[in-house]
Amino acid sequence: MGATAEHGVIAAGHPLTAQAGAEVLRAGGNAVDAAVGAMLMSFAAEPLLTGLGAGGHMLIAGAGEEPVLLDFFVQAPARREDGGEVELEAVDVSFGDAVQVFYIGPASCGVYGTPAGVCAAVERWGTMPLYALAAPAARAAREGVRLNAGQSYVAEILADLLTSTPECAALWAPAGSVLREGELLRNPELGDALDRLGADGAEPFYRGDVARAVCDWLGARGGSLGAAELASYRAIEREPVRVSYRDRTVLTNPPPSAGGTLLAYSLALLDRGSPPPPLQEVIAAMESAQAERTPEFVEGLDQDGFLERFLQARLGSTTHISVLDSQGRACSVTCTNGEGSGVVVPGTGIHVNNVMGEEDLNPLGFHRHPAGRRMPSMMAPAVVLGDDGTVELVLGSAGSNRIRSAILQTIVGVVDHGLGARAAVDAPRAHVESGIVYHEPGLDLSALRERDPEREIVRFHSLNLFFGGVQAVHSADGRMTGAGDPRRGGVAVSA
Numbered sequence: 396m397g398a399t400a401e402h403g404v405i406a407a408g409h410p411l412t413a414q415a416g417a418e419v420l421r422a423g424g425n426a427v428d429a430a431v432g433a434m435l436m437s438f439a440a441e442p443l444l445t446g447l448g449a450g451g452h453m454l455i456a457g458a459g460e461e462p463v464l465l466d467f468f469v470q471a472p473a474r475r476e477d478g479g480e481v482e483l484e485a486v487d488v489s490f491g492d493a494v495q496v497f498y499i500g501p502a503s504c505g506v507y508g509t510p511a512g513v514c515a516a517v518e519r520w521g522t523m524p525l526y527a528l529a530a531p532a533a534r535a536a537r538e539g540v541r542l543n544a545g546q547s548y549v550a551e552i553l554a555d556l557l558t559s560t561p562e563c564a565a566l567w568a569p570a571g572s573v574l575r576e577g578e579l580l581r582n583p584e585l586g587d588a589l590d591r592l593g594a595d596g597a598e599p600f601y602r603g604d605v606a607r608a609v610c611d612w613l614g615a616r617g618g619s620l621g622a623a624e625l626a627s628y629r630a631i632e633r634e635p636v637r638v639s640y641r642d643r644t645v646l647t648n649p650p651p652s653a654g655g656t657l658l659a660y661s662l663a664l665l666d667r668g669s670p671p672p673p674l675q676e677v678i679a680a681m682e683s684a685q686a687e688r689t690p691e692f693v694e695g696l697d698q699d700g701f702l703e704r705f706l707q708a709r710l711g712s713t714t715h716i717s718v719l720d721s722q723g724r725a726c727s728v729t730c731t732n733g734e735g736s737g738v739v740v741p742g743t744g745i746h747v748n749n750v751m752g753e754e755d756l757n758p759l760g761f762h763r764h765p766a767g768r769r770m771p772s773m774m775a776p777a778v779v780l781g782d783d784g785t786v787e788l789v790l791g792s793a794g795s796n797r798i799r800s801a802i803l804q805t806i807v808g809v810v811d812h813g814l815g816a817r818a819a820v821d822a823p824r825a826h827v828e829s830g831i832v833y834h835e836p837g838l839d840l841s842a843l844r845e846r847d848p849e850r851e852i853v854r855f856h857s858l859n860l861f862f863g864g865v866q867a868v869h870s871a872d873g874r875m876t877g878a879g880d881p882r883r884g885g886v887a888v889s890a
Contacts, residue, residue: 400875400889400890401721401874401875402420402720402721402890403417403420403426403429403718403719403720403721403875403889403890404718404719404868404875404876404877404887404888404889404890405417405420405429405430405433405716405717405718405868405877405887405888405890406716406717406718406816406866406867406868406877406878406879406885406886406887406888407433407437407714407715407716407717407866407879407885407886407887408437408441408444408545408714408715408716408793408864408866408879408880408883408884408885409436409437409440409441409543409545409546409714409884409885409886410543410884410886410888411436411439411440411535411540412433412436412437412440412441412714412716413433413716413879413885413886413887413888414436414888415432415433415435415436415531415532416429416430416432416433416436416716416718416888417429417888417889417890418432418531419431419432419433419523419528420718420720420721420890421890422523423522423523424521424522424523424528425520425521425522425720425722425724426455426718426719426720426722426724426725426726427453427455427516427517427520427521427718427724427726428517428521428522428523428528429718429720429726429890430453430516430716430718430726430728431513431516431517431521431525431528432523432528432531432532433716433718434451434509434513434716434728434730435513435528435529435531435532435589435592436531436532436535437714437716437730438509438532438536438585438589439532439533439535439536439540439582439585439586439589440535440540440546441546441714442580442582442585442732442746443546443549443550443553443557443732443734443735444549444713444714444730444731444732444793445509445713445714445730445731445732446509446585446732446735446745446746447507447509447510447585447588447589447592447600447743447744447745448504448507448509448609448732448735448740448745448746448747448748449469449507449508449509449730449731449732449733449748450467450468450469450470450505450507450508450509450512450730450731450748450750450770450772451467451468451508451509451512451728451729451730451731451774452464452465452466452467452468452648452652452728452729452772452774452776453465453467453512453516453726453727453728453776454635454646454647454648454725454726454727454728454776454777454778454791455520455724455725455726456635456646456724456725456778456780456786457719457722457723457724457725457778457780457785457786458720458722458723458724460724462634462635462646462778463519463632463633463634463635464632464633464634464635464648464649464776465512465515465516465519465630465631465632465633466508466630466631466632466633466652466769467508467509467511467512467515467630467631468508468652468769468770468772468774469505469506469507469508469748469750469751469769469770469772470505470506470508470624470628470767470768470769470770471505471506471751471764471765471766471767471768471769471770472504472505472506472619472620472621472624472751472766473619473621473624473766473767474619474766475617475619479617480501480502480617480618480619481500481501481502481616481617481618482500482502483498483499483500483502483503483752484498484499484500484503484559484737485497485498486498486499486553486555486556486559487555488552488553488734489552495795497556497733497734497749497752497753498749498752498753499556499559499734499735499736499737499749499752500559500617500736500737500738500749500752501613501616501617501618501736501738502617502618502619502751502752503733503736503748503749503750503751503752504613504618504619504620504736504738504747504748504749504750504751505620505748505750505751505770506620506624506625506628507600507745507747507748508628508630509730510592510597510600510601511597511600511601511628511629511630512630513525513592513597514592514596514597514630515629515630516630519632524593525592525593525596526590526593526594527593528593529589529590529592529593530590530593532589533585533586533587533589533590533593534586535586536581536582536583536585536586536589536744537581537582537583537586537587538581539579539580539581540579540580541577541578541579541580542574542575542576542577542578542579542580543576543884544576544884545860545883545884546884547574547575547576547577548860549860550567550573550574550575551573551575553734553735554573556734556735556737557573557737558573559737560737560738560739562738562739562740562741563735563737563738563739563746565739566580566582566739566746567580582744583744584741584742584743584744585744585745586744587744588605588743588744588745589744591605600625601625601626601628602625602626605743605745606622606625606626607622608740608741608742608743609625609740609743609745609747610622610625612738612740612741613738613740613747616738618738619751620747624766624767627767631769633649634649635647635648635649635655636648636649636655636656636659638659638662638663639663639666640662640663640665640666640779640806640810641666641670641810641811642781642782643779643780643781643782643787643810644779644780644784645658645659645662645777645778645779645780645806646777646778646779646780647659647775647776647777647778647802648772648774648775648776648777651768651769651770651771652769652771652772652773652774652775653771653772653773654772654773654774654775654798654799655774655775655777657684657685657687657799658684658775658777658799658802658803660683660684660687661680661681661683661684661799661803662680662803662806664679664680664683664684665677665680665807670810670811671807671811671812672807672811673842674825674838674839674840674842674843675840675842675843675846677803677804677807677825678825678827678832678843680803681799681800681803681825681826681827682827684799685827685828713729713730713731713774713792713793713794713795713798713864714729714730714731714793714864714883715727715728715729715730715776715790715791715792715793715864715865715866716728716729716791716866717789717790717791717866717867717868717877718789718868719786719789719868719870719875719877720890721890723785723786723870724786725778725786725789725868726789727776727777727778727789727790727791728776728791729774729775729776729791729792729793729798731748731750731772731774731793732746732748732749733748733749733750733752733753734749735747735748735749736748736749736752737749750770751770753795773795773796773798773799774791774798775791775792775798775799775802776790776791777789777790777791777802777806778790779806779809779810785870786870787809787869787870787871788806788809788810788816788867788868788869788870789867789868789869790802790805790806790865790866790867790868791865791866792805792863792864792865792866792880793860793863793864793883794860794861794862794863794864796828797826797861797862797863798863800824800825800826800827800862800863801824801826801862801863801864801865802863802865804822804824804825805819805820805822805865805867808822809867809869815869815871815876815878816867816868816869816876816877816878816887817876817878819867819869819878820865820866820867820878820879820880820881820885821858821878821881822837823835823836823837823838823858824838824862824863825838825840826861826862830850830851831851831852831853832850832851832852832853833852833853833855833861833862834852834853834854834855835854835855835857835858835859835862836854836855836856836857840852858881858882859882860882860883862882863880863882863883864880864882864883864885865878865880865885866878866879866880866885866887868887875889877889
């Protein structure tokens with residue numbers, strides 16, 4: 396679905412998520428208020444992709460403000476001194492034309508960041524009280540949300556995860572089989588937790604009774620997450636990456652996130668050529684970025700000045716929300732629970748993330764990141780500024796390692812091909828991984844086949860959530876339009 400409006404547009408991965416943000420805009424809230432309201436609703440409406448046990452990044456720009464990236468991503472816990480950690484549990488997830496392995500269980504749980512991120516965003520940029528933003532989401536969690544086609548498909552492919560523990564199965568398979576489209580998912584404990592967040596802020600989740608419940612439950616089952624690590628967690632403000640592309644400036648996620656750095660690198664490579672870039676050049680830029688993800692790259696992300704050194708030397712289970720308000724303020728926020736660890740902590744409503752078990756975020760091997768380090772996320776919430784400094788495009792994507800390729804192709808579609816939000820988001824995509832080119836139907840790869848006849852190419856039969864879930868808002872000619880990604884049931888709603 397798409398939307399157009401004069402005063403504000405939000406694009407998100409679920410109709411209830413987008414509608415919650417639009418209601419905030421209509422009530423006089425700004426883009427950050429709307430993004431937070433939508434985030435909280437997504438915890439109830441998109442619980443396989445995000446939640447109170449998740450992490451994320453939020454980019455704020457426009458309206459004459461200095462751009463800021465708020466980092467509230469998952470942090471690596473310390474290893475257990477007693478050596479009593481359980482093994483990660485592998486589950487296969489099939490996307491129909493590709494299979495990916497994910498790792499779950501108590502040892503996959505990192506230090507969550509969404510409660511801290513929500514509170515930091517409201518305190519710094521918000522104009523509405525947090526309890527008012529949380530109330531609709533709390534009500535939805537208690538009353539239940541009927542699974543739409545997108546959420547039902549995610550539940551289907553994650554069935555083994557959702558029945559991996561009695562607590563998770565009680566939510567997702569109360570009658571013995573995983574919930575299907577049209578069936579009601581209720582989580583009253585999540586509703587209580589959202590109301591608690593609205594009333595008391597982040598304190599209970601990091602230094603209070605909720606934190607103790609999470610640590611005790613995980614610790615008794617071989618998890619690493621400890622009380623001291625939760626107590627010391629803070630959301631961090633960072634300066635965004637800035638990269639020139641054509642006559643625009645693209646803002647995105649800086650180190651220690653990996654995704655924004657690699658997206659910036661791909662855009663800078665394409666900017667050397669004449670617009671619009673042919674598909675084989677876009678694929679080559681993707682492949683060049685992937686090749687840079689070496690052990691040295693991963694280890695260097697946490698070092699001061701890494702971004703500048705990296706670019707100068709070479710150039711000389713996630714959801715996303717994009718908002719643009721009537722003042723020209725943009726908020727682009729991506730959150731993920733990984734796929735979820737399968738660990739639901741009784742009494743808290745929290746399904747804890749499995750980020751420590753994500754192969755895409757642990758390319759050097761599991762449990763290699765030092766305690767306290769923010770994980771090198773592929774998330775890349777982005778804003779494209781026009782040559783006059785105003786916001787032209789607000790976007791981001793879900794999709795694990797496919798995030799940066801989905802965003803790259805959407806930016807190319809808008810900037811180089813002159814597409815609107817709807818056409819750019821709907822356009823078929825390609826992705827390169829381990830030398831294999833995956834692509835959706837509708838792309839002409841004949842030039843690539845002629846140049847590299849031995850290249851392995853995998854063609855999907857239809858648009859697929861494997862290729863991400865871009866949510867975008869576009870401003871042009873005095874009009875704002877939005878588009879949610881059909882691959883993930885996304886919608887855009889005007890305020």
